[in-house]
Amino acid sequence: MISLVLKSTILFAENRIYVHPILGVDAGNEGRNIGNPLKTLYRAGQVCHGGDTIFIRGGSTYIGFHDTFRQIDTMGLTPVWIMPYFNETVILDGAGYNFQSWKQF
Amino acid sequence: MVIENLHVRNNNNGGAGIRVVSDSSPFFVTKDVIVRKCLVHDTYRQGILVQAKNVTIEGCEIYNAVLRNTNGILGQSGWEFALGTYLWPSDVDCWNNIVFRNNIVHNSWGEGIVALRCHNFLIENNHVYDCFSAYIYIDNSRKGIIRNNWVHSTNDTYNRWNTAHTFYAPGIGIQWAAEQNSYGVDSLVSDLDIYNNLIVRTNHPISWWRDISNTRFNNSYENINVYYNTMYLAYGYEGFHLDENISGVYTPTNCNFKNNIICKGQYPLGSYQRYISTSSHYQNWNIDYNCFMYGNIPVNIPVSNNIQGTPSFVDTTYIHIDTNFRIKSNSNCRFTASPINNIEYDYWNALRDDIEPCIGFHEYGGTLGTGSIESEILRSYYLGQNYPNPFNPTSIIHFELKRKIYCKFNYL
Numbered sequence: 001m002i003s004l005v006l007k008s009t010i011l012f013a014e015n016r017i018y019v020h021p022i023l024g025v026d027a028g029n030e031g032r033n034i035g036n037p038l039k040t041l042y043r044a045g046q047v048c049h050g051g052d053t054i055f056i057r058g059g060s061t062y063i064g065f066h067d068t069f070r071q072i073d074t075m076g077l078t079p080v081w082i083m084p085y086f087n088e089t090v091i092l093d094g095a096g097y098n099f100q101s102w103k104q105f
Numbered sequence: 106m107v108i109e110n111l112h113v114r115n116n117n118n119g120g121a122g123i124r125v126v127s128d129s130s131p132f133f134v135t136k137d138v139i140v141r142k143c144l145v146h147d148t149y150r151q152g153i154l155v156q157a158k159n160v161t162i163e164g165c166e167i168y169n170a171v172l173r174n175t176n177g178i179l180g181q182s183g184w185e186f187a188l189g190t191y192l193w194p195s196d197v198d199c200w201n202n203i204v205f206r207n208n209i210v211h212n213s214w215g216e217g218i219v220a221l222r223c224h225n226f227l228i229e230n231n232h233v234y235d236c237f238s239a240y241i242y243i244d245n246s247r248k249g250i251i252r253n254n255w256v257h258s259t260n261d262t263y264n265r266w267n268t269a270h271t272f273y274a275p276g277i278g279i280q281w282a283a284e285q286n287s288y289g290v291d292s293l294v295s296d297l298d299i300y301n302n303l304i305v306r307t308n309h310p311i312s313w314w315r316d317i318s319n320t321r322f323n324n325s326y327e328n329i330n331v332y333y334n335t336m337y338l339a340y341g342y343e344g345f346h347l348d349e350n351i352s353g354v355y356t357p358t359n360c361n362f363k364n365n366i367i368c369k370g371q372y373p374l375g376s377y378q379r380y381i382s383t384s385s386h387y388q389n390w391n392i393d394y395n396c397f398m399y400g401n402i403p404v405n406i407p408v409s410n411n412i413q414g415t416p417s418f419v420d421t422t423y424i425h426i427d428t429n430f431r432i433k434s435n436s437n438c439r440f441t442a443s444p445i446n447n448i449e450y451d452y453w454n455a456l457r458d459d460i461e462p463c464i465g466f467h468e469y470g471g472t473l474g475t476g477s478i479e480s481e482i483l484r485s486y487y488l489g490q491n492y493p494n495p496f497n498p499t500s501i502i503h504f505e506l507k508r509k510i511y512c513k514f515n516y517l
Contacts, residue, residue: 056111069106070128079137081107094116094148 050078058088129194171215189219309346310336
């Protein structure tokens with residue numbers, strides 16, 4: 001199976017949010033500059049708008065990864081997309097995370 | 106929200122790989138979420154858990170799920186599933202508009218795919234193998250389509266202890282039930298269309314399970330249609346299993362079992378048992394135009410348009426199993442089905458032949474259909490709608506091809 005994502009070449013920074021769980025910073029940041037990414041998806045959920053694409057930067061395996069969007073509008077008609085940054089490989093690895101608050105469902 | 110192309114793994118210290126869930130405090134129902142082409146594996150509980158509305162999970166691979174039940178250590182209950190819905194918070198009556206399609210789900214120490222308390226759901230084109238418990242399980246749900254799925258085990262690693270019959274066997278193929286529940290709901294399992302599925306080397310391929318702990322009147326079902334499925338090598342007592350009815354519950358009505366290739370259960374292996382349960386439940390079913398592959402149509406089958414004898418499969422070994430279970434030209438399953446309205450294609454997206462119709466998941470000689478629904482298009486190619494619309498500075502178009510070829514895109 002082959003899957004490609006075709007995009008137009010015209011991209012505006014205001015539609016993009018970058019997340020890098022290692023190098024990113026949340027405080028006072030909206031993550032709309034590739035050189036100044038957010039640290040968490042939680043923060044990305046706070047600042048995103050309909051039509052935004054949230055790029056998780058690849059190149060690293062994020063060990064101990066645990067992140068969440070909380071009660072945001074998922075914007076059904078103009079959704080938020082969460083995906084790796086273009087051809088980068090993103091591995092979210094939960095190894096070592098301590099789920100003290102895990103609830104029985 | 107669309108989540109795609111992420112690799113999520115090693116959530117083996119507590120939870121699920123991806124959770125699309127709602128909240129109770131403050132109350133919030135999540136909706137409109139698509140998870141596409143994600144790889145999820147090695148999870149302590151669910152691979153992907155859905156407790157939300159309008160959710161599509163497609164093109165994902167989920168494996169090594171429910172590791173907390175490795176080797177069946179939890180006993181007879183208490184495990185989760187690789188992909189499915191669960192009802193929480195309990196303020197929500199049900200989940201609507203749930204789609205699980207084109208996923209590969211395997212090596213799960215729980216169920217493969219579960220629709221629990223779903224109204225309006227579609228489970229199609231999934232490949233589900235080597236799972237504990239049931240491969241596709243429908244619980245307290247209604248208005249569902251389960252079609253074109255390929256369900257099988259490859260070995261005995263995930264065999265489960267069967268308390269009723271005291272033997273180990275692979276999980277059950279496709280099963281529906283109305284389990285005792287804590288959300289105070291007394292509803293029938295109803296309006297299920299189960300068709301074009303290939304189910305091989307499971308316990309009962311098709312099954313109704315009556316949870317005796319549910320004493321409600323509606324611990325039952327109605328409007329269940331089982332059409333055009335191919336079942337082979339059932340490690341249990343029946344090919345089509347219906348738990349015993351009991352007095353004081355709703356009597357199943359309008360249930361049809363038609364155009365299926367059905368095998369007998371085998372336990373132990375090589376010792377042939379029955380095609381259909383000896384429970385009185387079968388009397389509530391229209392059982393017609395099926396192929397009973399080993400001969401001897403059961404005397405208690407109320408309708409006589411069934412056939413008996415080998416369906417003449419291309420092969421019955423476990424390499425490329427889905428192609429092997431096509432039928433040969435001399436099959437007794439050719440020309441012997443009874444066409445079903447609104448089922449126009451077979452498992453392979455070949456047009457069903459109304460003139461010389463075939464029994465089972467494969468329509469011999471069928472021509473490749475163009476498909477009127479998205480899932481059928483996906484079998485050969487898929488060209489998605491650009492998203493968002495062209496008035497935005499960025500637009501994304503997804504496409505998929507079945508194999509590696511050169512292609513050309515023109516846009517005007």
